[in-house]
Amino acid sequence: FYLTVTGGKSFNTIINNLRELKNTDINFKINIRNNFHPKTDIDNFIKFLQKEFSGDLRFNVYFRPVGQWGGENDENLEVCKGKEANKIMLEADMKAVKQGLPIVTLNEFLQPLGSICYAAKPHSLVIGADGTLYKCTVALESDFNKIGKINKNGDLDIDYDKYALWILNEAEEDDVCQKCFFRPSCHGSACPLVRIESGTRPCPKEKESIKEVLKILWEQHKKFPGKAAEPMTVGNMD
Numbered sequence: 001f002y003l004t005v006t007g008g009k010s011f012n013t014i015i016n017n018l019r020e021l022k023n024t025d026i027n028f029k030i031n032i033r034n035n036f037h038p039k040t041d042i043d044n045f046i047k048f049l050q051k052e053f054s055g056d057l058r059f060n061v062y063f064r065p066v067g068q069w070g071g072e073n074d075e076n077l078e079v080c081k082g083k084e085a086n087k088i089m090l091e092a093d094m095k096a097v098k099q100g101l102p103i104v105t106l107n108e109f110l111q112p113l114g115s116i117c118y119a120a121k122p123h124s125l126v127i128g129a130d131g132t133l134y135k136c137t138v139a140l141e142s143d144f145n146k147i148g149k150i151n152k153n154g155d156l157d158i159d160y161d162k163y164a165l166w167i168l169n170e171a172e173e174d175d176v177c178q179k180c181f182f183r184p185s186c187h188g189s190a191c192p193l194v195r196i197e198s199g200t201r202p203c204p205k206e207k208e209s210i211k212e213v214l215k216i217l218w219e220q221h222k223k224f225p226g227k228a229a230e231p232m233t234v235g236n237m238d
């Protein structure tokens with residue numbers, strides 16, 4: 001939940017809007033993303049979510065660590081990183097499922113093409129306020145991510161060398177990707193930024209923790225048999 005532009009708090013407004021939606025019979029799916037840091041009381045927050053949304057499969061939850069995504073305040077942020085963050089995240093997912101809150105995004109990540117980042121998709125572009133075209137929504141300061149401009153008449157001027165960096169990954173030549181059990185979901189493109197910047201394979205955390213992921217999905221299947229499995233979106237939601 002974000003602060004408003006004027007610094008006001010948005011938590012109650014968002015929760016009240018979700019409650020209003022819950023009281024309708026509209027057919028929708030909402031994924032409630034919950035960001036955590038080392039001091040977040042996740043157990044308590046799951047209890048709150050359970051009280052509000054459990055039993056209504058239109059609401060799904062998922063958990064992600066607060067990250068240092070750039071800016072002056074980065075160094076002051078306390079964040080959970082790497083394996084520790086992944087462990088907390090998967091534990092939170094399991095607790096949520098046990099409290100009757102579906103984690104549909106995990107199903108989506110395991111679908112064919114489900115772990116490919118939008119930045120790796122040919123038709124996905126970000127248009128900046130000044131008309132600059134980007135592929136990635138994170139590396140906004142990086143020159144290789146500024147791939148062109150949109151003109152006033154709507155035409156796109158694209159630097160195809162930069163564009164190719166994002167959509168032509170090296171999974172076709174990567175021996176490890178070619179033998180990987182996770183390739184149908186990832187195609188070596190879970191995060192093209194990682195490959196571009198470091199030349200390393202951007203294996204998604206769902207692959208690294210596949211046993212825990214499958215345990216959560218099994219628990220979810222037992223809790224909501226056949227009901228919580230329909231994918232809502234296809235694509236990496238990191």
Ligand code: SF4
Nearest residue numbers: 177180183186188203
């Ligand atoms: S999970 Fe890793 S090794 Fe497997 S296809 Fe994706 S990037 Fe390649």
